[in-house]
Amino acid sequence: MKDKKFRVLIIDDEANVRSLLRMHIEKDEFIVDEAEESLLALTMVQQNHYDAILLDWVMPDLDGRAFCRQIREVKQTPLLLLSAKSGVDDRIAGFQAGVDDFVSKPFSPREVLLRIKAIVRRFTFLHHSDYQISDTKFIHFPQLTIDLNAYKVIANGISISLTLKEFQILLYLARNHDIVFTREELFTQIWQHSPQGDCRTIDTHIKRIREKLLVVSPLAADMLRTKWGIGYSLKL
Known part of the structure; x- marks a missing residue:
């Protein structure tokens, strides 16, 4: 993964959360963009390519479920959900909306980074022709x-x-x-x-x-x- 600069978008209305995540993610040579509003993030996703998106489930302008559904209409970018709601029903609601992975708040920045790397690796492995899954295409x-x-x-x-x-x-x-x-x-x-x-x-x-x-x-x-x-x- 070091051969390419991967780009991540962090969506959270709390500046300290975005700053903490950015600090740890950029250490692994990712490019990081931030959005404090979901509607702004929608525009950013439509105008840019991201290898992964981290989003908070509860946002003041557009909640995570609605955001995921709108994104899934146009892109298949891997989505990692950050949420203080960690019950089984909450996780299922996230997966139903189209997220690929789930991390509970409060979270470990190291765990978030590892999960980002995992979903980016799997998506890249599946999506690009220069990554071979098997000898059969x-x-x-x-x-x-x-x-x-x-x-x-x-x-x-x-x-x-x-x-x-x-x-x-x-x-x-x-x-x-x-x-x-x-x-x-x-x-x-x-x-x-x-x-x-x-x-x-x-x-x-x-x-x-x-x-x-x-x-x-x-x-x-x-x-x-x-x-x-x-x-x-x-x-x-």
């Missing part, structure tokens, strides 16, 4: 194609837009098709840490993937199977 099924280099999913000849986590879940199931995975197993594989009560977010992500597939290909959507009481699989 495509995974083909009768109604579904996953383009590993272009970070693209094509169903019935039509490209669908998935978030980073949605793409990772579908890719993992595709690479291990016909195997049923529990929510805990999927969460651990995709988020790279123990669930800690967050496993219901897997249900939300699977639902969103299925809904997006269903719009263009009911057959592709039907491949994503639920094994009631156990978990999920991609069935050929």
